[in-house]
Amino acid sequence: MKNIGQLLKTDKDSIWHPYSAMSSDIPIYHVESAQGVRIRLSNGQELIDGMSSWWSVIHGYNHPVMNAALEKQLKSMSHVMFGGLTHTPAIQLTEQLLSITPEPLESVFYSDSGSVSVEVAMKMAIQYWPAKGEQQRQRFISLRSAYHGDTFGAMSVCDPVTGMHSLFSDAMPKQIFIPQPLCRFGSVCSREDIAPLEQALTEHGNEVAALIMEPIVQGAGGMWFYSADYVKQARKLCNQYNVLLIFDEVATGFGRTGKLFACEHAEAVPDIMCVGKAMTGGYLSLAATLTTSDIHTTIDSGEPGIFMHGPTFMANPLACTAALTSINLLHESNWQQDIYRIQMQLQQGLAPCQDLSHVNDVRILGAVGVVEMNEPVDMKKIVPMFVKENVWLRPFGKLIYLMPPYIISEEDLDLLTSAVVSVIANLET
Numbered sequence: 447m448k449n450i451g452q453l454l455k456t457d458k459d460s461i462w463h464p465y466s467a468m469s470s471d472i473p474i475y476h477v478e479s480a481q482g483v484r485i486r487l488s489n490g491q492e493l494i495d496g497m498s499s500w501w502s503v504i505h506g507y508n509h510p511v512m513n514a515a516l517e518k519q520l521k522s523m524s525h526v527m528f529g530g531l532t533h534t535p536a537i538q539l540t541e542q543l544l545s546i547t548p549e550p551l552e553s554v555f556y557s558d559s560g561s562v563s564v565e566v567a568m569k570m571a572i573q574y575w576p577a578k579g580e581q582q583r584q585r586f587i588s589l590r591s592a593y594h595g596d597t598f599g600a601m602s603v604c605d606p607v608t609g610m611h612s613l614f615s616d617a618m619p620k621q622i623f624i625p626q627p628l629c630r631f632g633s634v635c636s637r638e639d640i641a642p643l644e645q646a647l648t649e650h651g652n653e654v655a656a657l658i659m660e661p662i663v664q665g666a667g668g669m670w671f672y673s674a675d676y677v678k679q680a681r682k683l684c685n686q687y688n689v690l691l692i693f694d695e696v697a698t699g700f701g702r703t704g705k706l707f708a709c710e711h712a713e714a715v716p717d718i719m720c721v722g723k724a725m726t727g728g729y730l731s732l733a734a735t736l737t738t739s740d741i742h743t744t745i746d747s748g749e750p751g752i753f754m755h756g757p758t759f760m761a762n763p764l765a766c767t768a769a770l771t772s773i774n775l776l777h778e779s780n781w782q783q784d785i786y787r788i789q790m791q792l793q794q795g796l797a798p799c800q801d802l803s804h805v806n807d808v809r810i811l812g813a814v815g816v817v818e819m820n821e822p823v824d825m826k827k828i829v830p831m832f833v834k835e836n837v838w839l840r841p842f843g844k845l846i847y848l849m850p851p852y853i854i855s856e857e858d859l860d861l862l863t864s865a866v867v868s869v870i871a872n873l874e875t
């Protein structure tokens with residue numbers, strides 16, 4: 447077997463990483479293993495994970511209950527096609543998802559990633575309207591600073607500027623964008639805040655299949671927390687203008703914001719909802735698109751009488767087992783208390799950043815902490831600084847953000863926030 451240096455050379459020469467150039471000189475770290483909240487590098491160094499591997503590893507790495515459930519499932523069947531066949535992990539997961547998601551959601555479509563769950567949601571909305579005799583409803587309203595994934599349909603509803611997809615704009619369907627809601631979480635939403643949505647619905651209502659939004663938390667498009675009141679009013683307007691509402695809860699689902707699903711902050715329910723990321727506790731890639739019985743029966747009754755999507759690895763039994771086990775672990779834990787504790791500690795721990803002149807804003811919601819800088823950070827410089835402090839964080843643009851596993855101890859979270867404060871303070875000079 448090659449040594450780590452040789453392996454890293456192959457990595458550098460031949461493997462693409464997310465949103466990166468192969469010729470990049472931003473360092474890449476070789477991971478040997480991970481346990482609890484710690485990522486162990488091949489040089490023996492252990493990093494406290496502040497990212498939950500992009501929102502997903504909520505119970506920590508290498509969890510004994512997750513491992514046991516997956517080993518058991520592995521011995522019975524790791525995969526079987528879902529066309530014409532079914533299995534208990536998928537059925538049990540479906541029962542579980544329907545019992546914890548908002549009431550009107552009654553059916554589930556499984557896919558492999560959050561982006562595809564968004565594609566599926568958009569296709570559901572587009573297939574719904576012709577069956578209702580409204581062929582012309584093919585477009586979507588989306589919010590500036592939204593992020594919904596990297597595939598073409600999902601890209602078309604990402605912010606055209608911050609969404610990193612402007613290169614492709616001529617190849618994508620043109621959607622209707624309204625400003626990012628500036629009313630903060632915890633505040634009410636003024637007429638001025640909601641007016642652009644109402645205007646878009648007035649102007650384009652008849653050609654719109656759905657409004658798509660990340661309720662409460664806009665993730666990769668800007669890590670912004672906005673008013674629950676906006677979400678509530680958006681639901682009302684969608685009813686009023688007869689437009690479907692899609693909630694993309696791929697990032698916010700399964701407790702991260704302090705509610706099981708972020709839409710609960712607004713007591714608003716979607717017609718279609720996407721979940722992914724934390725669903726399997728970060729063990730395997732699985733996403734789901736949930737919808738109402740009205741939508742699925744309408745699609746079934748239209749042309750061609752079926753829903754036009756079907757991934758090869760749909761409802762993979764190992765992934766469904768991971769999801770079922772992860773959701774059970776969440777239920778058995780005191781997750782609300784954990785999130786509350788993390789929120790309080792992030793508030794306290796990151797407060798010193800507020801006084802730094804190169805920091806623009808510090809905001810916390812649930813187990814998400816964001817330090818927004820005045821200028822974009824230099825990844826080549828800042829990531830090694832974090833690693834030197836034994837923490838793993840991956841900022842983007844002006845945003846340094848934390849979303850640790852829910853099981854993180856007080857001591858480890860303290861190490862994490864102290865490292866963030868010290869690294870940011872050192873950036874000042």
Ligand SMILES: *Cc1c(COP(=O)(O)O)cnc(C)c1O
Pocket residue numbers: 559560561562564593594595596660665666694695696697698722723
């Ligand atoms: C990450 C994310 C996606 C895309 O999920 P992938 O699994 O990366 O395809 C979609 N929507 C939101 C809100 C996300 O945060």
